[in-house]
Amino acid sequence: MRTAMEGGVTGFVVVTGYQAERVSTFVRALGERLQVEVTTVNNPDWEHRENGYSLLCARPYLQQAPFLLTMADHLFEADTVRRLLGASLPEGGILLACDHHRCNPLVDLEDVTRVRVDTHSGAIQAIGKGLADYNAFDTGLFLCAPGFLDRLQEAIDAGDSTLSGAVRRLADQGQARTLDVSGAFWIDVDDDAAFRRAEEALLGLARGKERDGPVSRYLNRPLSARLSKRLAYTGLTPNQISLFSFGLSLLGAALMLIPHYWGLLLGGILAQGASIVDGCDGEIARLKHQQSDYGGWLDAVLDRYSDALLLTALALHCWQIGTPAAIPIGFLAVTGALVLSYTADKYDGLMRDKGGSRFRLGRDLRLLVIALGALFNLPLTTLVVIATTMNGEAIRRMVVCRG
Numbered sequence: 389m390r391t392a393m394e395g396g397v398t399g400f401v402v403v404t405g406y407q408a409e410r411v412s413t414f415v416r417a418l419g420e421r422l423q424v425e426v427t428t429v430n431n432p433d434w435e436h437r438e439n440g441y442s443l444l445c446a447r448p449y450l451q452q453a454p455f456l457l458t459m460a461d462h463l464f465e466a467d468t469v470r471r472l473l474g475a476s477l478p479e480g481g482i483l484l485a486c487d488h489h490r491c492n493p494l495v496d497l498e499d500v501t502r503v504r505v506d507t508h509s510g511a512i513q514a515i516g517k518g519l520a521d522y523n524a525f526d527t528g529l530f531l532c533a534p535g536f537l538d539r540l541q542e543a544i545d546a547g548d549s550t551l552s553g554a555v556r557r558l559a560d561q562g563q564a565r566t567l568d569v570s571g572a573f574w575i576d577v578d579d580d581a582a583f584r585r586a587e588e589a590l591l592g593l594a595r596g597k598e599r600d601g602p603v604s605r606y607l608n609r610p611l612s613a614r615l616s617k618r619l620a621y622t623g624l625t626p627n628q629i630s631l632f633s634f635g636l637s638l639l640g641a642a643l644m645l646i647p648h649y650w651g652l653l654l655g656g657i658l659a660q661g662a663s664i665v666d667g668c669d670g671e672i673a674r675l676k677h678q679q680s681d682y683g684g685w686l687d688a689v690l691d692r693y694s695d696a697l698l699l700t701a702l703a704l705h706c707w708q709i710g711t712p713a714a715i716p717i718g719f720l721a722v723t724g725a726l727v728l729s730y731t732a733d734k735y736d737g738l739m740r741d742k743g744g745s746r747f748r749l750g751r752d753l754r755l756l757v758i759a760l761g762a763l764f765n766l767p768l769t770t771l772v773v774i775a776t777t778m779n780g781e782a783i784r785r786m787v788v789c790r791g
């Protein structure tokens with residue numbers, strides 16, 4: 389439902405059968421949370437009829453306009469929905485999103501519905517699970533004209549209540565075409581193994597950002613992804629996770645103020661922990677299509693305050709143990725960190741235009757250096773390293789981007 393909405397769907401009719409009451413309660417509650425209209429229709433004969441009959445149960449709600457049809461156990465990506473909704477539909481027929489290249493590693497070759505397509509016109513020539521002569525996979529996502537339901541009724545009256553049966557009738561009349569979505573993510577979640585593959589695939593899609601630094605990419609993301617896998621099953625929102633990450637930084641900074649190695653160490657561990665968790669808010673946002681401009685803004689602002697607090701706490705820790713020189717160095721470290729983050733978008737944009745390498749020293753590295761500096765009880769050295777590298781990187785960017 390979240391993915392379909394991201395692709396442009398504005399309302400849902402959910403046909404229930406197995407555990408109807410439980411499913412109906414769940415999807416209605418989700419509809420309220422997502423602020424989208426959800427109608428549920430029960431198929432009382434779900435144990436004895438095929439899925440085409442389930443679609444027919446929803447007929448009263450599908451007469452007015454073309455509708456998107458998907459299986460309850462299929463996952464897909466928003467762009468596929470967007471492309472289907474924007475494609476031209478055969479008069480009275482259907483458009484089926486198909487994997488023409490058959491390159492999706494997530495497909496269960498024993499179960500997938502196979503399709504034979506005229507590769508020039510995109511017309512469906514044959515469809516079925518046992519098809520011997522096929523050249524595409526049915527991804528389970530259809531754009532349907534209301535007239536399709538008449539063919540469906542005819543197929544069921546003739547004793548075939550499978551969806552494919554109705555598609556075959558349309559295909560015979562040249563009213564069934566495919567939309568090639570080769571390369572797009574989709575999966576039919578039929579069993580536990582497919583469920584685990586789907587979890588990993590979705591987390592992989594939500595994981596990293598192009599701008600991730602090496603520490604994030606190779607150390608933090610593998611850890612945040614495992615945490616996000618669990619957080620996904622809670623109601624925690626990305627903004628709540630952002631605030632939690634900030635809370636960890638705040639606690640880490642407070643511990644660093646203790647003029648003792650253990651306070652420094654615990655503070656450094658929390659700083660790196662906050663950095664890892666700071667990847668979860670974005671991963672959950674991308675996973676559940678809950679990305680927002682406000683959330684991105686909140687995340688960025690809290691990250692800046694976290695960096696400033698941790699570096700200031702590090703400087704005050706040094707001052708308390710008899711190194712007052714840490715105060716000006718700490719100021720340079722805070723300034724360098726803030727300037728670097730403030731100019732990141734400008735730098736990325738200019739380097740993208742110049743086609744140059746957008747290598748960047750980012751927050752992930754900064755927080756790991758703080759953690760390592762705390763571990764080896766080198767607070768002043770840590771500040772010097774951060775002050776020189778961050779300000780050096782800010783100057784380097786100005787030089788490479790000039791002209």
Ligand SMILES: Nc1ccn([C@@H]2O[C@H](COP(=O)(O)OP(=O)(O)O[C@@H]3[C@@H](O)[C@H](O)[C@@H](O)[C@H](O)[C@@H]3O)[C@@H](O)[C@H]2O)c(=O)n1
Pocket residue numbers: 595596597600601604605608609612626627628630663664666667668669670671673678679680681682683684686687691751752753755
């Ligand atoms: N409440 C929120 C929070 C985020 N978003 C959206 O997500 C991105 C931010 O993406 P992400 O959280 O994945 O990465 P982030 O830019 O925070 O970078 C962190 C580093 O700060 C950290 O040090 C590192 O360890 C970690 O791996 C990441 O690289 C945001 O722009 C929004 O689009 C949201 O919508 N709502």
Ligand SMILES: O=P([O-])([O-])O[C@@H]1[C@@H](O)[C@H](O)[C@@H](O)[C@H](O)[C@@H]1O
Pocket residue numbers: 439459499500501526527528529551552576578
């Ligand atoms: O998942 P399942 O119900 O066994 O089989 C489904 C078929 O009934 C449906 O016609 C097709 O569009 C889906 O891709 C899937 O193959």
